[in-house]
Amino acid sequence: MSLVINHNLMAMNASRNLSDHFGRLGVSTRRLSSGLRVGTAADDAAGLAIRELMRSEISSLHQGIRNASDAISLIQTADGALQVIDEKLIRMKELAMQASTGTYNSDQRLIIDSEYQAMSSEINRIANATDFNGIYLLNGNLSGEPATDHNGAGITSTGPLKIHFGTGNDSAEDYYYVAIQGSTSSAFGLGHDAGSKFGLTAEEQNAGKAISTQALAQSAMAAINAAIISKDKIRANLGSMQNRLENTITNLEIQAENMQAAESRISDVDVAQEMTEFVRNQILTQSAVAMLAQANSLPRMAMQLIGG
Template identity: 90%
Template sequence: MSLVINHNLMAMNAQRNLSDHYGRLGVSTRRLSSGLRVGTAADDAAGLAIRELMRSEISSLHQGIRNASDAISLIQTADGALQVVDEKLIRLKELAMQASTGTYNSDQRMIIDSEYQAMCSEITRIAHATDFNGIYLLNGNLSGDPGVDHDGTGLQATGPLKIHFGTGNDSAEDYYYVAIQGSTASSFGLGHLAALKSSGATWEAQNAGKSISTQALAQSAMEAINQAIISKDKIRANLGSMQNRLENTITNLEIQAENLQAAESRISDVDVAQEMTEFVRNQILTQSAVAMLAQANSLPRMAMQLIGG
């Protein structure tokens, strides 16, 4: 290489290497300080796109877990209220049994019937008062065919409650419905407000469950109360099975989120051991380039020695 003074090619080469190594040192510093291998699109364009999709899936899964947990709380609220209704129905059966015997006169049966009607009114009150976050659970608003009667097009959805926990909108994977039949006394066929039974039956059979003011009505009410208890138990059994499904769903969602988070971490997060090795390498190369640039900058002085000589 010729000794010239217009261009210091060795200094230019050292400066280019210094710029390259210093830039890589900056990248390693950014990765180590942020913990991210992919901090900008320039780091890994395809990896960044995949990572962002994974992050949206992970966030959706976590929200789905919260949705399912809220649904479990709702179901537990309804089941707790039905447990109280269960106690009232047992008391109704006890009162009907009491009024059905012949050792009480008409006045005493009317007193027994007044408590019977009060218990029916309390069952209805519980059904109308039980709500979760403003959603009434036992008044019949959530009854119907889950796949048909739900309508979420309005500001307030109607029909069975739709629990959405998946990241898509597939009925087989991402949501299902909670249908709760009405649990008022009249829906159980009990109390003064209960509808008349089939017109072809006897008067006592038509009015079974409405009152226990006579011995015949009290005796016919016992079967009606049994049917009410069975109806209530079916509601509770359905709620219990749905709660078990939701708990299994939460477990599955947690596993999905965990595995997806691991995959996202492999794409996005920096391997500290590997990156620290690269950092030290670039640090040494940068220091070496600085030293060589200083030496290269001093080489033109040799030409000045020749001119001066």
């Protein structure tokens, strides 16, 4: 290589290497400080796209867990109210049993019937007042067939409650329906608020409405038994749905954990490997700086030939 003063090719080469090593040192510093291997699309364009999709799935899974947990709280609220209703029904049967015997006169049966009607009114109050976040649970608003009666097109959904926990909306694996039949005393056919029962005899029509006579009290016991069975079916359905949701939460947590691990393998930096690269680039940068300083001093040798 000729000794020239217009162009310092060795300095240019050292400067290019310095720029390259210093740029890599900056990338290593950014990765180590952020903990991310993929910080920009330039690092790994395909990896960045996959990572962002995974991040959206992970966030959706965590929200699905919260949705399912909220549904469990809703079910527990309904079940707690039904437990109180259960106590009222048991007391009503006890009163019907008391009024059915012949050792009480008509005045005493009327007194017993007044408590019976009070229990019926309390069941109505509980059923109409029990709500979760403004959603009334036991008044019959959530009753019906899940596949056909749910309608979420309006501002307020109608029919069975739809609990969404999946990351999509294209299959029944992404949501459950919670249907809760009405638990008012009129729905059970008890008390003065009980509706008409079509196709029945007059005695059957009045069964459960009152216990003011011995005959009415005796017929009320069968009606109360039917109400207890209806209430137990509602509670059993809620219990099975709660168990499903708890299993769903466990499954979603496992999915989120595995998805997070996969996202970490794509996105996160291997600190040991990157630290090795950092030290390597640091040494190369320092070496390039030293050589650039030396290369910049080489043209001075030409001055010795000139006689300077």
